[in-house]
Amino acid sequence: xxxxxxxNPRKSPSLRxxxxxxxxxxxxxxxxxxxxxxxxxxxxxxxxxxEGIIVETEAYGGSGDPASHAFRGQTPRNAVxxxxxxxxxxxxxxxxxxxxxxxxxxxxxxxxxxxxxxALQPTKGINIMEELRGTKDVHKLANGPGxxxxxMSVDLELNGCDAASRTSPIRMENQSIIPISTIRxxxxxxxxxxxxxxxxxxAKDSAFVSRRS
DNA sequence: CACTAGATTTTCT
DNA sequence: GAAAATCTAGTGG
Numbered sequence: 001x002x003x004x005x006x007x008n009p010r011k012s013p014s015l016r017x018x019x020x021x022x023x024x025x026x027x028x029x030x031x032x033x034x035x036x037x038x039x040x041x042x043x044x045x046x047x048x049x050x051e052g053i054i055v056e057t058e059a060y061g062g063s064g065d066p067a068s069h070a071f072r073g074q075t076p077r078n079a080v081x082x083x084x085x086x087x088x089x090x091x092x093x094x095x096x097x098x099x100x101x102x103x104x105x106x107x108x109x110x111x112x113x114x115x116x117x118x119a120l121q122p123t124k125g126i127n128i129m130e131e132l133r134g135t136k137d138v139h140k141l142a143n144g145p146g147x148x149x150x151x152m153s154v155d156l157e158l159n160g161c162d163a164a165s166r167t168s169p170i171r172m173e174n175q176s177i178i179p180i181s182t183i184r185x186x187x188x189x190x191x192x193x194x195x196x197x198x199x200x201x202x203a204k205d206s207a208f209v210s211r212r213s
Numbered sequence: 214c215a216c217t218a219g220a221t222t223t224t225c226t
Numbered sequence: 227g228a229a230a231a232t233c234t235a236g237t238g239g
Binding site for chain 1: 219
Binding site: 058060067068069091093094095096097099101116118144145146147150188189190191192 | 229230231232233234
């Protein structure tokens with residue numbers, strides 16, 4: 001049987017087009033909430049297609065957000081955060097993990113903004129993700145920012161690529177399986193500064209988020 | 214379950 | 227030198 005959506009006539013072409021750059025051009029707070037329920041698509045070099053529904057995100061600002069990498073200004077690592085919305089910001093942290101972000105518009109008059117993708121509900125290429133992650137528990141394949149990158153083979157080579165491009169190895173597609181009314185917010189996880197900001201968003205009924213309330 | 218140590222890069226002090 | 231937008235394996239209850 002043919003599982004390739006490119007040839008599925010029931011899927012409208014508009015669903016196959018990646019989310020446009022305008023989607024990312026708003027404030028990180030808006031984009032973080034809007035990304036819940038969208039489909040993250042990763043095309044591996046092998047041509048294999050991995051997909052997951054975003055169920056958890058966090059917004060990061062610039063000079064006004066002490067939890068943000070951009071707080072102290074531009075550096076080689078965070079340079080992508082200061083660039084055009086819609087591009088992918090990948091960083092390496094804690095000596096062993098990669099994290100995936102999408103560059104957004106700016107909060108107020110700040111110079112940088114991004115959204116961290118924190119958890120996915122895997123929907124396609126699950127067997128490949130299991131292999132990359134070394135576990136068969138589907139709820140633990142991508143329920144954390146480091147796990148997403150391991151499950152989808154995301155590393156610094158993808159830093160700066162354009163998620164709004166039709167041919168990008170990472171892009172976003174429209175999807176609407178998560179009702180807006182079921183999105184909740186909370187303080188961000190793992191941050192020690194800026195804990196006053198309620199900038200984490202998640203699907204309250206999803207079993208795929210990194211933490212349940 | 215809860216808690217802790219260790220993996221080890223980028224950046225700042 | 228130390229902390230960080232994290233995760234796992236290990237210990238102990």
